[in-house]
Amino acid sequence: MPDGLGPNGELRDGDVRERIFASALRHFSQKGYAATSLREIAEDARTTKPMIYYYFGSKEGLYGHIxxxxxxxxxxxxxxxxxxxxxxxxxxxxxxxxxxxxxxxxxxxxxxxxxxxxxxxxxxxxxxxxxxxxxxxxxxxxxxxxxxxxxxxxxxxxxxxxxxxxxxxxxxxxxxxxxxxxxxxxxxxxxxxxxxxxxxxxxx
Structure with a gap:
């Protein structure tokens, strides 16, 4: 169930967070931390960079969560x-x-x-x-x-x-x-x- 709106009016729900997390794990595993961009993670997760910042704060924050x-x-x-x-x-x-x-x-x-x-x-x-x-x-x-x-x-x-x-x-x-x-x-x-x-x- 959606739990409100995130940046740019995008629906904010647990599924978006899970997609970001799964995408980041996949890209970090395949390419490494340094060679992975937030743009790639966002595109693969079918979301936007502002949503990554919303849930995880930064690239380092996302990696830390993983x-x-x-x-x-x-x-x-x-x-x-x-x-x-x-x-x-x-x-x-x-x-x-x-x-x-x-x-x-x-x-x-x-x-x-x-x-x-x-x-x-x-x-x-x-x-x-x-x-x-x-x-x-x-x-x-x-x-x-x-x-x-x-x-x-x-x-x-x-x-x-x-x-x-x-x-x-x-x-x-x-x-x-x-x-x-x-x-x-x-x-x-x-x-x-x-x-x-x-x-x-x-x-x-």
């Missing part, structure tokens, strides 16, 4: 497969397993996003990093906080611990995406396990 939605989907996929019962150490390992599994199942689109945001730097990279911390890392933050409360892990800044753990995983992922290094699920998990054992030992 990145955040992708990371929200990643968070939901990881969180839905995490068990509630096991001790925090096992939950950390389960999180890392799901994290790597999600990458391996969606390697093509994730590699595309990583190449784009690291290549662009600036605002897109900041948006990605901020959204990653807010969404994908959040389940791990919660697990670590519970572990600290129970005395399993030492008292330390949760965000720093979570960043260290995801940093191990990302080291392998980035080496694969940018350097072509083979990635095996077991190798990063072994390194995380060493880190977790060190945390447990320092909490005693």
């Amino acid at each position: 990145v955040r939605e992708f990371l929200e989907e990643m968070e939901a996929a990881i969180r839905s497969s995490l068990p509630d019962g096991p001790p925090p150490t096992e939950q950390v390992m389960r999180y890392c397993e799901r994290y790597l599994d999600y990458f391996l199942r969606n390697e093509e689109i994730i590699a595309l996003v990583l190449r784009e945001v690291f290549g662009l730097g600036g605002t897109p990279l900041f948006t990605f990093s901020q959204a990653f911390g807010e969404r994908v890392r959040k389940p791990l933050d919660e697990i670590l906080a519970r572990g600290i409360d129970r005395g399993v892990f030492p008292k330390h800044d949760v965000a720093e611990l979570a960043t260290a753990i995801t940093g191990i995983l990302n080291m392998f992922i980035l080496a694969h995406v940018f350097g072509g290094a083979p990635i095996e699920r077991e190798a990063p998990l072994r390194q995380v396990a060493v880190f977790i054992r060190g945390l447990e030992a320092s909490a005693r």
